[in-house]
Amino acid sequence: MSEKQGYTVVDGGSIITPKGFTSGGLHCGLKKTDRNDLGAIVCEVPAAAAAVYTTNVFQAAPLKVTRESLANGTLRAVIVNSGNANACTGEQGEADAYEMRAAAANHLGVAESDVAVASTGVIGELLKMDCVRSGIAGLPEKLGGARGAEEFCQAILTTDLVKKESCVQVQVDGKTVTIAGAAKGSGMIHPNMATMLGFMTTDAAIDAEDLHSLLRAATNVTFNMITVDGDTSTNDMLVAMASGLAENEKLNRLHPDWDAFAAGFTFVCETLAKAIARDGEGANHLIEVQVNGAVHDEAAAAIAKTVVGSSLVKSAVFGADANWGRIIAAIGRAGVPVSPDRVDISLGSIAVLKQSSPVAFDEELALAYLQGDTVLITVDLHDGDGKATAWGCDLTYDYVRINAAYRT
């Protein structure tokens, strides 16, 4: 697919498909069930590395530790737990995050400054460090192979129902470069600058600085364009590691294969972001909102995110109700310029509004369309060239059920 953009999707590929990476996961006791709750990705060489973080004022302890590790632009490993976010846990929480990093460095045989730490789960409770310690001690023997990648993906999930992975290959200097990613996220999803937990691996040779700028650009049009519930987590983090083992010439904006690499990288981010939206807490449908013809891209993005985040639009999709009045009401409150008299709206290929006036449509056809797995809402404002796409999910009884008793 997308051959014209110069990358190929690797079916069955994972975060260990790029050369130099292994991973693993296990259950150490942080989750009440026996599902995995601790995992690691390890690179056999120092990987050029970059990360983006949540914009929430209250940032969890592991983010502080990871920022420190990334100061030198390299990583050998990422250690991740689920079941506990280690957020709003004060000095003890910070000490625990540092200890997690030290233990991982010790058992994996790498420098502390080359280990990133990520946590996800309940806010405001201290980590059970005895579980974490024994878990980390047992991790090295779990690393390796497809099984290890699977165990890692399971270890980072919370209310997620399915694991999220993507992998592509690109030709750079005639050499095959692989780019892969894994992510988690289901609730408290309204990323702004970063996302829930996401991990990108590649064997491309690229400097940390160039990796960082690509990571930011890709995040802006993928992870930052999804919403499940409008709530931004305290723990969002997206980490990328590049082993360089594909032995290409260093990639940067001037490299002839940069566009293909960037397109492949962005595709992996978009695939993971959409997988998070589709697996939103309680969701039955993936909702994609494409806005065209806005005064500029930023206006289009604001409108796309407002529509996909509207509780009323989300409820209407759950009920397969072609209630375009809620779509236009959401467009009108997005806080950006819109000419009120020339808006077109379609649900899939069914036009429901033309030049801001209702179009008669076949209700049964609309019902059938809205009952499908994916609902595409297209908006054309005829105000300019700005465009953007955002993704989300419907609001269901199950979202309320899951979140009425998440902690207790």
Added chain:
Amino acid sequence: MSEKQGYTVVDGGSIITPKGFTSGGLHCGLKKTDRNDLGAIVCEVPAAAAAVYTTNVFQAAPLKVTRESLANGTLRAVIVNSGNANACTGEQGEADAYEMRAAAANHLGVAESDVAVASTGVIGELLKMDCVRSGIAGLPEKLGGARGAEEFCQAILTTDLVKKESCVQVQVDGKTVTIAGAAKGSGMIHPNMATMLGFMTTDAAIDAEDLHSLLRAATNVTFNMITVDGDTSTNDMLVAMASGLAENEKLNRLHPDWDAFAAGFTFVCETLAKAIARDGEGANHLIEVQVNGAVHDEAAAAIAKTVVGSSLVKSAVFGADANWGRIIAAIGRAGVPVSPDRVDISLGSIAVLKQSSPVAFDEELALAYLQGDTVLITVDLHDGDGKATAWGCDLTYDYVRINAAYRT
């Protein structure tokens, strides 16, 4: 109550308690059930009048007509229908709104330019004008008495379960001035500048300009501080009429009784706003969020509205789950300055966070508190003197059920 602020609550008072006003309502056929769907408030003299409107880009036809009528600062009547918003209905919708105004003026014997028009209900469908015409013809005989006020309050409701009224009295120049209001609103509630439909009546003597500035100030701290679902309607409108029949000296900021009048006026607005939040679609609980110690009042307001609007906080209140992690996550994404290390949070009188660190609390006590009718969340940021209060409601299965099939 609130004697110190100089006003007295009138139990059983309504929009016709101020001198000079009558009202009525009836069922004309816009709603599928036999509930009232058309109503009017009429003043026996030209009332000084003012209004505030939704900030949504897509404003319904009746708002245009009402703006025109209010250009001269007086009103004799407001005609209102529910069941159909007359929004996104193009030129025909505008013609219908003008015809509604003309018919009301004709049957009530007043000038067209003294009639305001308001509509609420489904977006994007044309009004059944035959129902509206025959309804308006039948309205004059329905006007009058407590029964008429009751019928009016019923006629403006949509998914509301209860009518919303409030009435206070103030002494001005030793004369009794009465201020009353009625409102509707249950879903698509996230007012910004105005609210859902709201109607204020008073027999105070006051110029339209002073009434307008008071209306705006009161709206900012009441109707603009409630949210049910973050969605701003196309039809929000709050209209105030002052008959002047209390025969006080004209009220303005220099009048010695201005503060008492403003306090009473604001109290009526706040009572109606809280009633809308409490009657939010599917709601079981009123949530009140008080923020103190912010860098300024605007920051406090942004934080209070973000917390009360968080789907995760709303779901947790529905589940009586003392999940303060969601409260702090919402504070941290409000987009205003907050010192992350000194936040206090209480649920009622139960402290759950002090200086941003968890406080051990009695879970059973918290559960019992959260199961009560009203949940008060208090936040102290210790950053300054800014404070604000916002109101909302919990997110329940019924909200999703109501909105999954509102239109069909």
